Amino acid sequence: MELLAQSFHMNKAVEGTSYAKNSSIQSKIISITKCITEEAILEVLCKNLPESMGIADLGCSSGPNVLSVISKITNIIYAKCSQSGLPKPPELRIFLNDLYNNDFNGIFGSLPDFYNQMKEVNGNSFGPCFIFGVPASFYGRLFPSNSLHFVHSSSSLHWLSQVPPELDVKASTAINKGHIYICESSPQNVLDSYYRQFQKDFSLFLKSRAEEIVPGGRMVLTFMGRRFMDPTIEEGCYNQLELLAQALMSVAAEGLIPEEKVDTFNTPYYAPCPEEIKLEVEKEGSFVMNRLEVFEIDWDGGSAEASNTVSMGRRVAKLVRAVIEPMLESQFGSDIMDYLFQRYEKILDNHLSKTRSKYINLVISVAKNSEGLGN
């Protein structure tokens, strides 16, 4: 599989299966972590109010969440500035980053109304605000040195830059047959491959951000994770992917897709535990960890519209589809997708009737050292 950067994206605006219409979990996650985001931004503003602030949202995707994140961040800044009785609000340089195939047109089209709304809501506190789109992989440098004060990333860092190379092989040498991620029976070499790729990616992420963030700047990162060191313990998203693998295998058993294709498909995903995160942050050395918290969220985002007509299995399948379909399509073709997700829905319904299932999310808040290391 080619480097993910070139092809990876969420489902575009096509009726009911788009990411824009199916991102309620990601939206809930953003709400839950709002306090931590607020705390981090206020810390940046407390030290010394910069005249011009660089803010980046990495893995912004598209849809309503993008601008709702930005408006939460800017509201905090403008409120604080107005409270401090400053003569003029800071200039905000806001960078929305995602990969090359992300739907930036969708975001850009919403900007004129968004600017108008910001002016209305913030009145006199509203200052110069420039919003840019940055198409590139965040595994590597994106911005000039010392140009950012606050970095936000939500529901993105569990995506690896590529499928671990040892897993991305032909069918005869495949080591994760019948599965698409780590599971209870994963051999050590599968676990090691995934962990190594995560280490490589996350350390590069931290190193790049360290050069781009000013001393005293902050980062709030939220992503899927796990509580326990042993990755074969069932929890979080792990099971959801294993159930998807079961759906794929059952479709393969009907002869509708070749089994080798399932054997050679692995998701470029990793859910780290707190110890793994702490280790990389300490190794990189430029950041101090202020907070690391774990929270749970239902597989359907704790949907308030839980209805009798739409099963939880269907709701969950839709949310997963919005995110993973492009990857599945490039391996299995688009024709089989509807059938596959109907099968997946049934398997999910069956599983969810017996077990309550939740995602585990980690949120970390770090501060860039004020002096010395990593500048």
Added chain:
Amino acid sequence: MEVNQILYMNGGDGETSYANNSLIQKGVMLKAKPILEESIVRLSLSSNFPECVKLADFGCSSGPNTLLLAWEIMDIIHATCQRVNRKAPMFQVFLNDLPGNDFNTIFRTLPSFYEKLKKEKGSEFERACFIAGMPGTFYGRLFPDCFLHFVHSSYSLHWRSQVPEGLVGESGVPLNKGNIHIAKTSPHNVLKAYSDLFEKDFTLFLRSRSQEMVPGGHMVLVVMGSTGKADSSSNQSCSIWELLGITLNDMVLEGKVDEAKLDSFNLPYYAPTIEEAKAVIQTEGTFNIHRFETFEVDWDCNIDDDMSNKGYSFGKPGRGKYVAMSIRVVTESMLVGHFGKEIMDDLFERFSSKIEEYLEVEEGKHMNLIISMTKNG
């Protein structure tokens, strides 16, 4: 017509996309290259040359020309730095166009652009260049104060911020009946409305860029121009827009287009004269003009490249079609918004024949202005 929402080049990379039909604009860029090069070299040799050069292209559109410009500029800076033994800078390239522009198509080509950079310039170049999109109207501020070192805009500043007001008279009668732009039958107050709007727009453009540029920053602008009211000595000659207007008139006479619709349609477009453009620059006052020149391109510039790209095997008969398509990809969004999608194919079929006939007896050329300036300070 809400220009900011409705003006965009045809997106994607299909048959009627701008990406596939913008060789004329590429030809224009090529003609402007010596002046662009001169400006960039001057920037590269300046004493306070930055570690990270920030350059912006205003009206970048969507297609191969977009990144071609970025490549050319980085190439020239790199070569100049090598010549004078200076460390090559990092680049932040900002691509600006209206929010309706197809940025997705440009961004999707970035991986192969970076690959090419790495191959031809070495791997340190790959991560030395950051490309970002900045959507919004350039009639107004888009960037922070003192941010940009180099500003470029080609074939965009002839688009107005809106259709001029005052093209409908007091009694509600359209003043520019039967025309879609300034034509031989346009009354003087129509010309004045367009000219005044140009002055207002261009002043705002310059003022905004002036605040956004560092002192000593460089700017190169290429824009369609006009020689004045009497376009040429031959009273048979027409602008391309007049021909389009005439084509629409024919359709009105055949009952295919509603007359009131044609009368109420005016392009948000104005190509200034040399004097008009100079006057605005001098009045705004913060820029020094280094060069102010004019050049022409044929309406069918680069038609041979287009023919060999697309595998056409016929000769001259392709001219009308080529020129008509070059106008279609640029105006379709506005025409569809006003006249509806259904008449487009017929309109451009007729337009293509009209152009073909015209070019048998007249020369079709676009006149262009190229201006190279630096910001005072």
